[in-house]
Amino acid sequence: MRIEGRDYKTIWLDADGRRVHVVDQTLLPHRFATRTLASAGEAARAIADMIVRGAPLIGATGAYGLALAARENVGDSYIEAARAELLATRPTAVNLRWALDRVSSLLLAAPLSERSALAYAEAARIAEEDEACCEAIGVNGAAIIAGVAARKAGDTVNILTHCNAGWLCAVDWGTALAPIYKAARAGVALHVYVDETRPRNQGASLTAFELLNEGVAHTVVADNAGGHLMQHGMVDLVIVGSDRTTRAGDVCNKIGTYLKALAAHENGVPFYVALPGSTVDWSIRDGVKDIPIEERSPREVTHISGQAENGDIVEVRLTPKGSPARNFGFDVTPSRFVTALITERGVCEASESGLGALYPEKLGAFRE
């Protein structure tokens, strides 16, 4: 995607064929900077510290983290230790486990002499596939937005989104924002309500940054405004991303998504989830029971960072020193509140039959 006229991906390989560069998302929107990852440990820290974030991008970064590990030491135990370190960074997005398993299984089956090159090639393939998947999600989702526009006879289509599921959550294009980019570029009149998304404010800082750069009309709103907007007919559809979707269509996404789904259901607003197939966990059905919900540092709730008048990025305390806080990173929206899933293979019902029709080869793996 373009930033000030220049095309970027969120992650790319250095010309030296070894180091990996990423956009540092902790500084956006106030500062655009990149970080260089030169070891598996640095890749793990970049994921844990949310320098990179978003299920598809976490997966791609994990894949490159194993490639960096294989440069350091191609032995089985070293690769397995690097995989464990990378997997432990963040528990919820299933893309991380999916990408690590895909690369490590390839490496451990290969001769030692081939492992490093194989790892980099597979990581690059994962990144390339993600970009193509997200663009296809954009095309499939843009058709839904165009249908709403047709029914509104050219009036602006108002879309609400939560957190950041734009190109910054993936390698490019993104998931929930990809249909918005494709529809806007096709000339559909649309406007996006951007949930700020406490406590890390991915909406206010990242989605707003993306939409501003893409020239898409948008309005940042407090998380708690979504119900009011939907109650007053100000939202035509909701599109969000997913960090892990079960084979039965339960969707785990950023904390607060479930509340938006309840408000949408109550007000008859279509609620779509955009995701690549790599975000489906085919081994589980019940998302509320089986998806691990990351709990991050309470400091992300008790403090907030932003840009001071003098341009410095500062962090300030929001809450009394004596008040404890807890910081749940995700919640699960049961499939009955999801209108449809927008994937790279098409749009389907949020159900085992819906997903099974699009991914028939995946229906085997399952545990009660």
Ligand SMILES: CSC[C@H]1O[C@H](OP(=O)(O)O)[C@H](O)[C@@H]1O
């Ligand atoms: C589809 S990936 C985008 C997804 O990831 C975000 O979580 P985080 O910023 O903590 O990585 C959020 O759940 C987005 O919907």
